[in-house]
Amino acid sequence: MTTRLFGTLCGFVFLVNFGRVAFAPLVEPLQAAFGVGSAAIGLVVSLVWWGSALPRIPVGILLTRVPRHRVVLGTGVLLTVAAAFTASATSLPMLQVGAFGVGLASGAYFVSAVPLLGELYPEAVGRVVGIHGMSSQLAAVVVPTLAVVVLAQSSWRAVFWLLAGAALLVTVVLALVADETTVPASADADRDFLAALAHWRPIVLGVVMVAALGFVWQGLFNFYVPYMTTVKGLSPATAGTMLTVVFAAGVPAFLFSGRLVDRLPKVPYILAIHLSFVVCLVTLTVVSSRPALFVVTAVMGYVVHSVFPALDTYVLGVLPADNRAAAYAVFSGAALLLEAGGSGVLGYLIEVGFEFDAVFLTFAGGLTTVLVVLTGLYVVGAFPTAVDDAGVPQ
Structure with missing residues (x-):
């Protein structure tokens, strides 16, 4: 059953x-x-x-x-x-x-x-x-x-x-x-929503890990077709195909990333995905040939969709059963609200005259800064990795 x-x-x-x-x-x-x-x-x-x-x-x-x-x-x-x-x-x-x-x-x-x-x-x-x-x-x-x-x-x-x-x-x-x-x-088991907020550390760290990357991703995929047509010179049909490739690459990403995160150290794996996305974003601004764009698009689609099952698994794993659903709701809601602004910000920047590539490289720089901070926090042991008998991440 x-x-x-x-x-x-x-x-x-x-x-x-x-x-x-x-x-x-x-x-x-x-x-x-x-x-x-x-x-x-x-x-x-x-x-x-x-x-x-x-x-x-x-x-x-x-x-x-x-x-x-x-x-x-x-x-x-x-x-x-x-x-x-x-x-x-x-x-x-x-x-x-x-x-x-x-x-x-x-x-x-x-x-x-x-x-x-x-x-x-x-x-x-x-x-x-x-x-x-x-x-x-x-x-x-x-x-x-x-x-x-x-x-x-x-x-x-x-x-x-x-x-x-x-x-x-x-x-x-x-x-x-x-x-x-x-x-x-x-x-x-969830019966006390306020008690779920006591697990603020994994909630905040989870939001930081996904919201910055998700913010950039929301803007990127919603403007992927205009970017491909205006900057890379592709036809609308080919640009639409590229967008389909981005999403299609996410299908195996969810499957394999979910299995990998069960076997690998979770936080280093998530940080490696973050770094890979930055590399893909920078590479996207450099390449121009159709085969190269196809490869970068496919790899980027796989990489970005890998982060979602990995991060969900990490957050769920460090939250106790008696507060898991409520705490996950706070994490998920806060992250998506922050991510949702990516399209609006990118659209505004392009409308006022900034070039796509310049904006993407700036976003890549911001993501690199976030990655450095997260890596430092991991090195000093700031990330919860287990739950004690009282249900508090350690």
Whole structure:
């Protein structure tokens, strides 16, 4: 039954991420359908990600009162309703509400489901988080093609009706397989949200490790196509292919990185990923030939997506069961709120006249500074690596 529950969660996370990324390939059809410009639809896309960030800490509080698997069920209901509402939207405000609702469902899902995975497989957290993340990443690869196929046969609304139907089905399946016989008692141990804040050290260190890199990554992938067309001289079709390569490389990254982090010293492994991303970012500004850009794009996609299962595994591993979900919610919510600003900052800098390469090299310098600080903290033993009998990281 535990295997069935894990398989259902992997299907669930595919749909959750499906909802988050489905708007991007539908930008032009949505502009035409609602008679608005790119700024208005850009706000709709942003609302999905803000919605994914904002509920994480409040849901962490909710998890001190409601079992995790029941919160996951609630996110399934919300995703079903939000997707159906989006598909039925007849005005831009309705579309915005629907997009925000889809984002809320995704944020609530991640902070309730990821700690649950750690309780289901305490001896293989990295492996299951990696497989779960790979299932999520598959949506980013599949959705653009699926959207094209659906649009050829129907309208943009069909994409969200498909999501609503699939979300309802998986929610029903989850309700059947997630019960007291499959969910460990430790998965419902969180009862004191304020006590979770006592574990501020792994929370803050985790946020620093992922937020700086994630901030740069958010800006980079959202402007990857314009960068490739305006700076590297690629056609829009080729630039779009490069973006697909970035996401496709994330599929094996989640799988293998989740396994590696179970076997390697976790913090040095995460810092090595950070360094590799800086090298890729600098290299991207230097190369110009199509084969070289393809290689750098693929390597960068693999590297950046490797950090997410590794960091989740580390944070979950140093948090005690009785505060794990609430503390993870604080970590996840704070990190994503900081990361989400990357696109806005990069867009503003380009709009006021800075060159892409100059901005990327500046970002690389900032990431290098963060890496030096983190490495120094690791050398002096500032990173928690275990949990004592009282549940306090040491």
